[in-house]
Amino acid sequence: MPKVSIVVAAYNAAPFIADMILSVKNQIFEDWELVIVDDGSVDDTSAIVRKFAEEDSRIFLLKQKNAGAVIARNVAFSESRGEYIVILDADDRILPEKLLLQVGLLDAQPRYGVVYGDTWFCDDRMNRVELESKKYPLNHVSGDVFEKIVLGNLFAVHSAMVRRICIENVGLHDEEKEVIADWDFWVRVAERYCFFGHKEVVAEYRFHTAMSAKSDGAKLQLKQRVNVVGRIEKLERFFGLPRSVKGDFYFATARFAHKFGFLKEAFHYYVKAIFLFPLNWKAYVGCVFLIERRIKNIL
Incomplete structure (x- = not known):
């Protein structure tokens, strides 16, 4: 059984997905599995992943009819086996030291459910533009982060590593409502578990025109945020803020x-x-x- 599972939802990700897979294969820490769910792509996404899977038994490809990234992530998690989980998007990358560093932190710090680091914001060619910690210097906090994270997401999802037990206890993504999935998930984790933010850079986040944050219309983005607000209002800890x-x-x-x-x-x-x-x-x-x-x- 692998120590770490990296779960990926992929849809028409052919231009980027090999880059993402190579960033996983280049990890110093080698006890991992990569579970990729192709969410009904009509390009060469599956063919590219299949080639890597044939060469590396730690890489798994699952295919489904197009149902959305939220459902694809849930499927990937349900098929994963690792003690620790990394959620990675098909168009992003993780840096070689990430798994080694964060496995060490979670092993040594049982009070933390999540560890996360810094991220390079990059252009569509993965040229580094700005560090997340420079753009949002007040976001990197540790301990009980619930009061902070209900105001908005604190970090790029793939800069984090979370214990499997946390996801099993709070659930990954709600498949019924349109929400900002990453924020909604981390808020529910933060209600019950402590986070540890470290200064090391462990991820690269690609900005491009096809990404959901760019392609989703403003009306949909507002609806997603309002839905998360409604969910947060129902959390037990919200009443005590x-x-x-x-x-x-x-x-x-x-x-x-x-x-x-x-x-x-x-x-x-x-x-x-x-x-x-x-x-x-x-x-x-x-x-x-x-x-x-x-x-x-x-x-």
């Missing part, structure tokens, strides 16, 4: 809606933020901007 944190929680969604021009939704969440924490001055500023814009439109 300080009112200031709840205010920031609703302000973050208001700002997201405002950014994409959904003014009605933005106003709704600004008001909720103010109601929860009247000293949240940023929410008042957001409301003023929306009211001014509404008046201009009327005039």
